Amino acid sequence: MTFLTLDHLQKSFGPTRVVHDFDLGVEKGEFVSFLGPSGCGKTTVLRMVAGFETPTAGRVVIDGRDVTRLRPNQRQIGMVFQSYALFPNLTVAENVGFGLRTAGVPRAERAGRVAEMLALIGLPDLGGRYPWQLSGGQQQRVALARALAPRPRVLLLDEPLSALDAKIRVSLRNQIREIQQQLAITTIFVTHDQEEALSISDRIVVMHKGIADQTGTPAQIYNQPATDFVAGFVGTLNRFEAEVLDPARGLVRVEGAEIALDRPLPAGRITLAARPESLRIAAEGIPAEITGVEFLGSVQRLRARAAGREVVLDRFNEPGVALPQPGAQVRLAAAQAGWLVLPG
Amino acid sequence: MRQIGWNWLGVLPFFAFALLFLVLPTMNIVIGAFQNPQGEFTLANLAGLASPRIVSSFAISIKISLASALLGCLIGFAMAAAVVMGGVPGWIKGPLMTFSGVASNFAGVPLAFAFIATLGRVGLVTMLLRQWFGINIYAMGFNLLSFWGLTLTYLFFQIPLMILIITPALEGLKREWREAAEVLGASTFQYWRMVALPILFPSLLGTFALLFANSFGAVATAYALTGSSLSIVPIMLFAQIRGDVLQDPHLGYAMAFGMIVVTGLANLAYVVMRARAERWMQ
Amino acid sequence: MRRVWSWAALIVGGLYFLLPLIGTIEFSLRMRRGEYSLDAYRSVLSDPNFRATFSYSVAMAALTILLGVLIVVPTAYWVRLRLPRLRPVIEFITLLPLVIPAIVVVFGYIRLYNTSSILPLTGTASGTNLLLLCGYATLALPYMYRAVDTGLSTLDVRSLTEAAQSLGAGWARIIVRLILPNVLGAVMSGAFLSFAIVIGEFTMAALLNRPAFGPYMQLLGANRAYEPAALAVIAFAVTWGCMGVMQLISRLFGTRMQAK
Numbered sequence: 001m002t003f004l005t006l007d008h009l010q011k012s013f014g015p016t017r018v019v020h021d022f023d024l025g026v027e028k029g030e031f032v033s034f035l036g037p038s039g040c041g042k043t044t045v046l047r048m049v050a051g052f053e054t055p056t057a058g059r060v061v062i063d064g065r066d067v068t069r070l071r072p073n074q075r076q077i078g079m080v081f082q083s084y085a086l087f088p089n090l091t092v093a094e095n096v097g098f099g100l101r102t103a104g105v106p107r108a109e110r111a112g113r114v115a116e117m118l119a120l121i122g123l124p125d126l127g128g129r130y131p132w133q134l135s136g137g138q139q140q141r142v143a144l145a146r147a148l149a150p151r152p153r154v155l156l157l158d159e160p161l162s163a164l165d166a167k168i169r170v171s172l173r174n175q176i177r178e179i180q181q182q183l184a185i186t187t188i189f190v191t192h193d194q195e196e197a198l199s200i201s202d203r204i205v206v207m208h209k210g211i212a213d214q215t216g217t218p219a220q221i222y223n224q225p226a227t228d229f230v231a232g233f234v235g236t237l238n239r240f241e242a243e244v245l246d247p248a249r250g251l252v253r254v255e256g257a258e259i260a261l262d263r264p265l266p267a268g269r270i271t272l273a274a275r276p277e278s279l280r281i282a283a284e285g286i287p288a289e290i291t292g293v294e295f296l297g298s299v300q301r302l303r304a305r306a307a308g309r310e311v312v313l314d315r316f317n318e319p320g321v322a323l324p325q326p327g328a329q330v331r332l333a334a335a336q337a338g339w340l341v342l343p344g
Numbered sequence: 345m346r347q348i349g350w351n352w353l354g355v356l357p358f359f360a361f362a363l364l365f366l367v368l369p370t371m372n373i374v375i376g377a378f379q380n381p382q383g384e385f386t387l388a389n390l391a392g393l394a395s396p397r398i399v400s401s402f403a404i405s406i407k408i409s410l411a412s413a414l415l416g417c418l419i420g421f422a423m424a425a426a427v428v429m430g431g432v433p434g435w436i437k438g439p440l441m442t443f444s445g446v447a448s449n450f451a452g453v454p455l456a457f458a459f460i461a462t463l464g465r466v467g468l469v470t471m472l473l474r475q476w477f478g479i480n481i482y483a484m485g486f487n488l489l490s491f492w493g494l495t496l497t498y499l500f501f502q503i504p505l506m507i508l509i510i511t512p513a514l515e516g517l518k519r520e521w522r523e524a525a526e527v528l529g530a531s532t533f534q535y536w537r538m539v540a541l542p543i544l545f546p547s548l549l550g551t552f553a554l555l556f557a558n559s560f561g562a563v564a565t566a567y568a569l570t571g572s573s574l575s576i577v578p579i580m581l582f583a584q585i586r587g588d589v590l591q592d593p594h595l596g597y598a599m600a601f602g603m604i605v606v607t608g609l610a611n612l613a614y615v616v617m618r619a620r621a622e623r624w625m626q
Numbered sequence: 627m628r629r630v631w632s633w634a635a636l637i638v639g640g641l642y643f644l645l646p647l648i649g650t651i652e653f654s655l656r657m658r659r660g661e662y663s664l665d666a667y668r669s670v671l672s673d674p675n676f677r678a679t680f681s682y683s684v685a686m687a688a689l690t691i692l693l694g695v696l697i698v699v700p701t702a703y704w705v706r707l708r709l710p711r712l713r714p715v716i717e718f719i720t721l722l723p724l725v726i727p728a729i730v731v732v733f734g735y736i737r738l739y740n741t742s743s744i745l746p747l748t749g750t751a752s753g754t755n756l757l758l759l760c761g762y763a764t765l766a767l768p769y770m771y772r773a774v775d776t777g778l779s780t781l782d783v784r785s786l787t788e789a790a791q792s793l794g795a796g797w798a799r800i801i802v803r804l805i806l807p808n809v810l811g812a813v814m815s816g817a818f819l820s821f822a823i824v825i826g827e828f829t830m831a832a833l834l835n836r837p838a839f840g841p842y843m844q845l846l847g848a849n850r851a852y853e854p855a856a857l858a859v860i861a862f863a864v865t866w867g868c869m870g871v872m873q874l875i876s877r878l879f880g881t882r883m884q885a886k
């Protein structure tokens with residue numbers, strides 16, 4: 001039995017169905033990210049867990065108890081909003097202590113817990129300030145402390161980092177992950193930033209048009225995308241049309257180059273794909289012409305034209321090795337495991 | 345230096361106007377309140393305010409202004425809250441705001457006529473209550489020319505004024521604040537007490553002070569409604585300016601000064617409380 | 627549950643506002659015994675005093691608006707451009723008329739500008755008219771200033787001015803040709819609000835003894851039964867008209883500003 005279970009959740013606003021049959025089990029202490037394009041229903045699912053939306057069908061179960069009919073203030077959930085949503089009339093300490101106050105925790109005990117939370121987020125001295133006296137990153141950390149102070153059973157974060165600038169985003173996401181692991185709190189984190197999801201999650205749910213397309217560890221999502229959508233949405237992907245020569249042995253041909261995949265394939269034509277870092281320049285392989293070279297420091301990004309399409313390949317910088325020049329004719333290959341066969 | 349001089353020249357007409365037609369006339373009254381007919385300094389005029397007639401006129405004026413401001417705030421707040429967050433259809437807001445704009449400016453003499461035609465001895469509502477329900481409100485002690493009558497009439501412009509001012513403030517309450525409070529375990533009541541009302545407090549207080557001053561200084565409605573039969577401060581002052589009914593011009597100045605003090609105190613209270621409430625504002 | 631309370635508040639409030647309006651209209655039609663008629667309106671409209679006082683007040687309102695614009699627009703503009711630190715002071719002054727009762731202000735006028743003073747404005751009819759005009763302008767000041775200042779806040783006053791100056795425009799030209807057209811919507815909404823306030827104003831006109839519409843209505847109210855109700859209906863219609871035009875204008879200009 002999982003700690004948080006979303007059991008066949010559905011949600012319609014009027015005639016439009018926004019969430020179709022969403023099924024998910026989250027283990028205690030697990031960090032799960034919802035990743036998907038704008039409008040795919042991430043927030044809606046999260047709000048059903050929090051209790052702000054009532055599911056059209058399905059159940060939300062926390063720790064074995066069906067909470068689908070409970071109001072948000074009875075669910076013991078912590079929530080962090082994209083816009084921070086700190087109460088402007090209360091100091092940082094009062095904000096953090098809010099959930100304790102509504103729970104009737106005595107003042108002295110409250111003060112201790114607030115100090116503890118402020119120390120946890122690394123802002124021990126800012127308790128007396130008002131929200132407008134804090135930077136965006138500080139406000140969001142206070143919001144996190146506020147959500148965690150009453151020891152919620154589940155923590156929900158709805159794009160908590162997207163209002164912040166890039167640098168703070170990275171450091172704050174690591175801090176969120178650290179605190180989450182330290183407290184071992186069951187967490188759902190909504191984002192549309194794949195790097196964010198890949199870097200801090202135990203598991204990722206890739207959502208698309210109200211459906212969970214794939215649920216898996218970051219490595220699974222990246223290396224073994226279950227659907228065409230997941231493959232295209234997470235990371236960059238180079239696609240090639242391939243003709244299957246021998247379905248049983250997995251031999252295909254792309255632009256005259258034969259590639260042995262060593263796995264059973266359907267007959268006819270398939271789409272092959274490879275991540276930029278899987279492709280390399282080799283003696284044998286798919287013929288291509290280099291069209292551009294970007295030097296990104298540790299990585300070199302080469303753009304090429306192969307089989308009538310734009311192709312990107314990344315390789316690590318090696319000081320002794322010269323960059324290929326635009327216009328150079330090369331051949332592209334990948335290790336067997338680097339080739340993805342896309343469904344459909 | 346020359347630049348500064350030139351800059352000041354640009355606002356000179358405004359300051360000249362404000363000085364001549366707002367500040368000096370008011371100052372003049374204030375000074376007059378501290379002078380005897382010979383132009384010497386005295387506190388006798390202010391002491392003269394302690395006469396029972398004047399004290400009771402201030403008392404009833406303040407009572408009416410407090411009641412109409414308080415009721416105006418409460419009812420206006422309820423109506424604005426109903427429209428902003430009460431789950432009624434969205435189209436109601438537009439007409440309500442338009443109507444409030446009109447009604448908040450529909451004061452003075454015609455307002456008195458409207459209430460006489462409605463709640464006067466032969467007014468529509470009076471008659472209907474008598475014919476349909478057998479209720480004779482005048483026999484029950486109601487009188488339009490009374491504390492409640494005047495308060496009821498003033499509400500016609502007080503409520504809309506409140507609606508006009510508080511609706512944008514209510515719309516400024518973010519949905520996330522409510523949701524954050526709720527998910528932190530707050531009941532609706534706790535949300536209002538701990539978050540929404542403190543945030544609205546400066547607006548509420550400011551509107552209250554404005555409504556208070558609004559009805560405290562109102563002459564026309566009361567005069568058209570009651571003639572001089574109800575001795576509220578502005579009516580008494582009106583009669584004094586017209587015909588020196590107090591038989592002491594300087595007592596009139598003292599009364600006017602008293603009016604300024606009352607509305608000034610109301611607004612001062614607002615400024616002080618607002619400053620205290622606004623620690624959390626930018 | 628919340629919806630029930632909301633509807634209750636709106637219905638009770640709505641009744642409170644509708645009943646006096648219905649009552650007044652009904653009363654204004656009751657002049658002829660036993661049937662409804664427009665006699666009261668006929669009687670009011672044919673009264674030469676009605677026409678005289680009404681046109682006097684309309685003229686005063688128009689002049690008030692003109693004076694208000696002349697005082698407020700250049701000031702608000704100048705303060706935004708050159709003296710931003712003065713803004714709180716100006717704002718405070720413009721709010722004073724909401725705090726100091728009009729009756730006190732006009733009392734001050736009578737004392738300050740009486741026949742034995744340095745500036746004996748109340749000595750002549752035209753002087754008193756001028757005094758009343760200035761009184762009305764102070765009454766309208768809070769509304770006028772707010773409207774214009776809000777209008778200016780949507781403009782980048784500084785860049786506009788500098789652009790015009792670089793093209794060689796003088797101050798008068800900048801204000802009349804550049805600033806005024808851009809805040810016209812705001813000025814108009816302030817203007818109609820001022821109109822609504824001035825047209826039926828009673829206290830100042832009565833105490834300065836001017837033949838304005840407000841004192842006329844009061845006098846009629848003291849002596850007649852049904853005509854006052856008809857007057858109230860007319861006054862309400864005028865107020866409604868002013869506010870309606872004001873909203874229309876701000877909507878028109880609002881969309882135009884967004885389109886830019």
Ligand SMILES: Nc1ncnc2c1ncn2[C@@H]1O[C@H](COP(=O)(O)OP(=O)(O)OP(=O)(O)O)[C@@H](O)[C@H]1O
Pocket residue numbers: 013018036037038039040041042043044045192
């Ligand atoms: N209250 C509502 N009424 C009607 N439609 C809604 C409502 N809330 C959300 N929707 C619709 O549901 C769909 C999913 O919305 P949701 O907010 O869950 O998307 P999201 O994945 O969180 O997107 P984003 O990344 O932009 O935040 C959208 O098409 C949205 O228009």
Ligand SMILES: [Mg+2]
Pocket residue numbers: 042043044158
């Ligand atoms: Mg969202």
